[in-house]
Amino acid sequence: MKLGEKDERESGEVATPGHDCDNLDAKTRLIVTAERLFAQSGINGVSLREIAQKARQGNHFAVQYHFGSREGLVQAIFDYRMAQMEEARGAMLADLHRRGLTKDARSILEVVFLPQLQINGDGRGSYGNFLAQYLLRNDWRDFGVFGHEAPPNLQRTFDLLRARVDYLPSAVAQRRLVNVSLMFLYLLVRHNGQGGEHQEVFDSALADTMEQIVTAMCLPFRV
Template sequence: MVTGTRERLLDAAERLVAQHGLAGATQRRIAEAAGQANNSAVGYHIGDRGDVVRAVLARHFEPMDRRRREMRERAGADDLRHHVECLVRPLTEHLDEIGVPSWYARFAAHVIADPTLREHLLWQAGSSEVMRDVLAAVAAASPAGVSASAMAIRGEMALYAIVHTCAERERALAVGCSPHPPSWAAVGDALVDATTGMLLAPGGA
């Protein structure tokens, strides 16, 4: 079945990137890990490396966007902290729902660290209407006296902090450690606090 094969290939690609980095996830290794004898299976069912990255991102963005949309529609708050929660909590809740082991946070951490592939993650975020709405709300709530370029830098810092914090917790759980904070909900709390504080900080002189 084509759909089943494609999903197995995506599962294998996500796991191999999470464990070994992008260099360790060749099409041959992905095919082998998915139980495919034909090394061209990835190209046939998915495409090139960029297509694989986009496909893995898309299948995680879909449930996170549903949660993000629910948060936007249900909540009445319109302050910066609420908008940051709409960015952070769908990710931490999604990782919690996947359980142990999960691979997505480490996969995303490798992708954003690669200058040729990080644009796929940014494109995926930009193609989501609800994500665009949340990011626009964050920008509109930025403090007076902080330039657009400074807010862009803070946004970049927040992206790395959120993804890499989740990736490190995911890695610790996968090897049987008991990371701190003790739950994904607590990680979400800490990331919302830190990101909101950074975005609200006054500009330098």
Template sequence: MGVTAHQGSRRHEQVEHTRLRIIVAAERLFAEHGVFSVSNRQVSEAAGQGNNAAVNYHFGTKADLVRAIIQRHAEPMEQLRAELLERHRGSTRLRDWVTCVVQPYTDHLASLGSPCRYARLAAQLITEPQLRELAALEFAGASHLIAVTESLHACLPGLPPAVRNERDDMAHTLITHLCAQRERGLPEDPAAAAAVWSATAVGLIDAIEGLYQAPASRP
């Protein structure tokens, strides 16, 4: 007897539910203990899976699991970025484009509620070379992020490309590490947590706008 459409749909829902439980458990463990300190077996157990090979079955390698976590957060951030990109399209103000870099990240973190853990994982992604390479592959096709970066660079015609690219790296490092710090002390009250992310965004936009406008002492 063949599998009915209803049975197939039910099976698909169960698989997606299991994958989500694994992703959530992995994100928590990776954020709290470090990606390289947590085994796939520990993730499977934390996700309530009787089969300790559940991560391998549903994702493959740990790298594939990390990519799935990145994708889960990258997609809503790219949507927020698209909205800001449309709002500021054609602007020649540096601050507008710095806002398009910072605010999708802080707004997304705010949407996760409290506690949230992605910022602490993201700080590892930008620090550890292997993880940074994984993240770069996932963000390589982020068309709205690329458009925002190009518009930001257009506001800096006098900044040498090597210096500009270095400051891009400085800006993203500042964003991820400051947000990771804020996340660790995030209040449980939703309104208070939202206020933390709002204030963090303003502070980052101020600092990064100044970073890009600072004089360059080398070519």
């Protein structure tokens, strides 16, 4: 995937707020609805009952039934979005190996971040707002650990990145990964829904943000 190129391939059922969710199963509808509401009101700012109502579930305890708790739902949203990006990451990883770029920081970081561009329209803004809250909600110290085990292609990418910055202590590498992730999410939220005449502006912002991300991630560690 080239810089600024949006991969339209999606794995699994994909919906963004504002789209008709009737074709989604109840569990996926809860995930998509909760992401939107959490983005608008904060992860702790909306009741589980309201999420069930907005997802058109007759059972007001649908969230508890499917996910067990608020934390279970929050993790399910993260896992759902990461799984959506697996196909794109797999294709990018194959291309990266084919071109001998497995030690190139820019190429590796593009595999981490660029698949997020496939979340289009309002969904991108909701995803960006939610994920920023998710990353700040917990304090994971081990590199590449964000709740559940990462999907295979994302884990392979994290492994390549960790090898590239092997001079960094694990906690430092993880902190930097969160920091640069927030930089990218700001870009998604700030430029949400822009297209047409604004597309060149977004591409320029994307290129500049990726340069900042590479620099911030790979700086030598000085105590």
